[in-house]
Amino acid sequence: MLVSTPQPPVRGARFPGRYIQGQGAIARLGNEAGQYGRRATVLLDNGVFDLLREQVDAAFAGSAEPEIVRHAGECSEKSIAALVASARAFGAEVIVGAGGGKALDTAKAAAHSLSLPIIVVPTIAASDAPCSALAVVYNDDGTVAYDLFLPSNPNLVLVDTALIAAAPARFLAAGIGDALATFYEADSCRQSGASNCMAMPGVSLAHEVARFCRDTIFENGVAALDECDARKPGEAFERVIEANILLSGIGFESGGVAAAHAIHHGLCELDDVHHHLHGEKVAIGVLAGLKLHGRDEEFEKIRRFCKSVRLPTRLADIGIAEATEEKLEIVARRACRAGEIIHNEPIAIDEKMVVRALAALI
Ligand SMILES: [Zn+2]
Structure with missing residues (x-):
């Protein structure tokens, strides 16, 4: 047969x-x-x-x-x-x-x-x-x-x-937040077999670029911000700019997106966050995403990294001073809509899980 x-x-x-x-x-x-x-x-x-x-x-x-x-x-x-x-x-x-x-x-x-x-x-x-x-x-x-x-x-x-x-360092930090999501989201898509922005799974290079993006910001993020503060852009600054713009750009389009950006979209439902930059909200999405998977050790590591590169680690840091159950439910509902990119994660995610993950960031 x-x-x-x-x-x-x-x-x-x-x-x-x-x-x-x-x-x-x-x-x-x-x-x-x-x-x-x-x-x-x-x-x-x-x-x-x-x-x-x-x-x-x-x-x-x-x-x-x-x-x-x-x-x-x-x-x-x-x-x-x-x-x-x-x-x-x-x-x-x-x-x-x-x-x-x-x-x-x-x-x-x-x-x-x-x-x-x-x-x-x-x-x-x-x-x-x-x-x-x-x-x-x-x-x-x-x-x-x-x-x-x-x-x-x-x-x-x-x-x-x-x-x-010459631009404020806050922009650079936000770009690091957006670049931070790239590996975690591409890796989720790799595990689940989810599609990238071309409606097909990414080639292996996409995942290598996403990993390289992550490693680059881990190694150079703090030094790049110091160089930006001093208005003396050096090697670390060049590396992080490449990660924020080129590596993250290729990594997200070709590797795919998932929970971090879905939670970002959810957070944008709240007026509280409107004065915060895309990458700052995405960083919160990355941390919540790690909580969704129960990856507490990785969460701690990334929380420390976010602090070191001036990224938010708590909901209050992006303007959500009073994180009521109702607000978290609004975020979760938007993040978990049918067909939303959160369903690219390799595990089934529901609204209750998102509310719990966000509650850990209060
Ligand atoms: Zn983004």
């Missing part, structure tokens, strides 16, 4: 086209953009517009012609349409987004709409979004409208570490 053996699943991974990182890297922007076309529309974040306008202009001298557009602040359908109109009128052949997450996402969405190449220049390292093929679109009132899944990752991610070192 013929016994059919189950076939291994089809696996995948995705990456940005190219990645460049270093102090003063922004000076290469014109040359890099010039490889895609002669005219570049550059969306520059309002927060860094006055600081960077001249540098960006100078970077294009002799290579391509830039149109520098000030980003109003939101990534909404309105701001995307405005950038599309401006780039079209200018005759842009490449789009550049420079600044924080919302400016980058606006530029990514506009480039997609115009079918043009996109160069992303993050000026903070607070999350792993820059390398991803994702833009979060907001309503005009600031609430999330939808996630826009793009067919490809940015053509180039160009990271000037001198610019990032």
Whole structure:
């Protein structure tokens, strides 16, 4: 009798086209953009517009012609349409987004709409979004409208570490929080066989990248923050920027996401947390995730690590001063919705378990 053996699943991974990182890297922007076309529309974040306008202009001298557009602040359908109109009128052949997450996402969405190449220049390292093929679109009132899944990752991610070192260290710490989740979530997906952002399990490289991301922040996180405080970015700083932006970006998209980000989504249901950064809430999600699995030894280790890199370890640290049963139930309900990424965990998770895990962080 013929016994059919189950076939291994089809696996995948995705990456940005190219990645460049270093102090003063922004000076290469014109040359890099010039490889895609002669005219570049550059969306520059309002927060860094006055600081960077001249540098960006100078970077294009002799290579391509830039149109520098000030980003109003939101990534909404309105701001995307405005950038599309401006780039079209200018005759842009490449789009550049420079600044924080919302400016980058606006530029990514506009480039997609115009079918043009996109160069992303993050000026903070607070999350792993820059390398991803994702833009979060907001309503005009600031609430999330939808996630826009793009067919490809940015053509180039160009990271000037001198610019990032000039930003507050709190952003760097938040990026470490987001990067911390990458290994635990990818590892959960590896164990459960859950799909990544391509709707298939990740190739083994995705899991190696996630592990490397974790090891890099463990080894260099504290020193990187010290270097940031002293405004003297050195080797540890460079390593952590690579982990926060590149390794975590590849690790989450290709390895998959799970409890930490599901709990983050749940926490965002509470008004209390709105002044806290994505990565800060994700760090709480990682700690709660370890409690879900009853991994007390690992929990203690990660709790100490979070403290050492200025990440929150208790609900009060992210604004939930009074963690009532009712609030925890709201978080758990959102985190455990049908089809939610928490169900990528290798064990069955229910709302009661999430409430208990969060209660351990009061
Ligand atoms: Zn994240």
